[in-house]
Amino acid sequence: MDSAVRVADENSGDGSQSARAARAARAATTAELSVILPSFNEAANIPILIGLLDEALAGIAWEAIVVDDNSPDGSTEVARTIARSDGRVRVIRRIGRRGLSGACVEGILASSAPFVAVMDADLQHDETLLPKMLAELRAGDADLVVASRKVDGGTVGEGLSRVRAFGSNIANGLAQKLLNVTLQDPMSGFFMVRRDKAEALAPKLSPQGFKILLDLVSSADGALKIKELPFTFRERQHGESKLDTLVTLDYFGLLLAKYFGDIVSVRFLMFGLVGASGLVVHLIALRMFLLGGLEFNMAQTAASFVAMTSNFFLNNQLTYRDRRLTGMGAVVGMLTFYAVCSVGVLANVGVANLIYADPAYWWIAGTAGAIMGAVWNYAASSALTWRKS
Structure with missing residues (x-):
């Protein structure tokens, strides 16, 4: 029987709950280890994971800090219910903020323990490795111990599909080459670090994205002593993966931000990457409208709104995923996006019309107009469409 399932079954009995409460009462008032558990829609997994931690960390003064991004499935309340009877469990509920990296940073900064571990709340990370990491x-x-799937003895197991495993390998290679990261598995989300080291680096870390370890190591610029331990990535048992294809753009944004020394923010780079995709959409739409018989001014205007629509949805899903608009809020947000970008559209069409003289150079005119509109779009959308609540 799988250990996670076995612990879940054991925890259903009053005797096991009483034993766990007794161990919690005997634990030191000050934890030596804080386990940060970022969560979103992990209500089914959190009780199982707390039971697994109780078993794996017997004899260690530990606490678990569940950082929940206001999950609609009630993850926060599930964690709070456990916390009422187990003082080793604390809960941070985040409203208006989303993202694994930001949740990890907030959890680390909420800890007073000398050591902090970060692991997923979806049961895919092997909790039995925690005592070895602590040792x-x-x-x-x-200063930093990483659970690695890439060193001898480690494996992705059944936790990653072939496509995701292939993508992970490419991402690892890019991180190692562009940022000179020596880790074998910089994409791992399971690690333990000295809290003072992590806290010193916190001002440099991005609250966006999913790759907190890569951010931590690249921000340290070689100042951390690192050890990698092998582990097997488990298959998810409950819930759905939070990773989607748009995370690829998010990852490239982090790579670029770190490569250029954090001169510009990850969010700005994300907006730029989305804008680049919007330029492609714009040119395709412009060509189609021209081939359809529209005169250039009308075609350029129509293509601009097609690109704006594409950019709105991509930015809502990726660049501003921590402020993501849904329902009527998304409808209002899109209309606001159109309104604030109207000045950019006027600049776009005006500049493009000045350049457009020869139909053979339609793409030059279209590109120039789109670039002119991009500067206004970023400032206006950040301040008005996806403003902080």
Whole structure:
């Protein structure tokens, strides 16, 4: 029987709950280890994981900090119910903020323990590795211990599909080459670090994205002593993966931000990447409208609104995923996006019309107009469409 299922079954009995409460009462008032559990829609997994941690960390003064992004499935309340009877469990509910990296940073900063571990709340990370990771940090030979799927003895197991495993390998290679990261598995989301080291780096970390480890290591610029331990990535048992294809753009944004020394924010780079895709959409739409017989001014205007619509939905899903608009809010947001970008459209069409003289150079005129509109679009959308609540 799988260990997660076995612990879940054991926890259903009053005797097991009483034993766990007794162990919690005997635990030191000050935790030596904080386990940060970022969550979104993990209500079914959180009780199982807390039971697994209780078993794996026997004899260690630990706490779990569940950082929940206001999950609609009631994850926050599930975690709070456990916390009422187990003082080792704390809960942070985030409203108006989303993203694994930001949740991890908030959890780390909420800890007072000398060591902090970050692991997913979806049961795919092996909690039995935590004591070994802690022993490495206690010995003083490492500042950061990473659970790696890439070192000898480690494997992705059944936790990643072939497509995701292939993408992970490419992402690892890019991180190692562009950022000179020596980690074998910089994409791992399971690690333990000295809290003071992580806290010192916190101002440099991006609250966006999913790759907190890569951000942490690249921001440290070689100052961390790192040890990698092998582990097998488990298959998810409950719930659905939070990763989607748009995370690829998010990852490239983080790589570029770190590569250029954080001169510009990840959000700005995300907006730029979305804008680049919008330029492609714009040119395709412009060509289709021209071939359909529209005169250039009308075709350029129509193509601009097609590109704006594409950009709105991509930015809503990726660039501003922590402020994502839904329902009527998305409808109003799109109309607001159109309104605030209208000045950009006027600049776009005006500049393009000045350049457009020869039909053979339609793409030059279209590109120039789109670039002129992009500057206004970013400032206006950040301030008005996806403003902080």
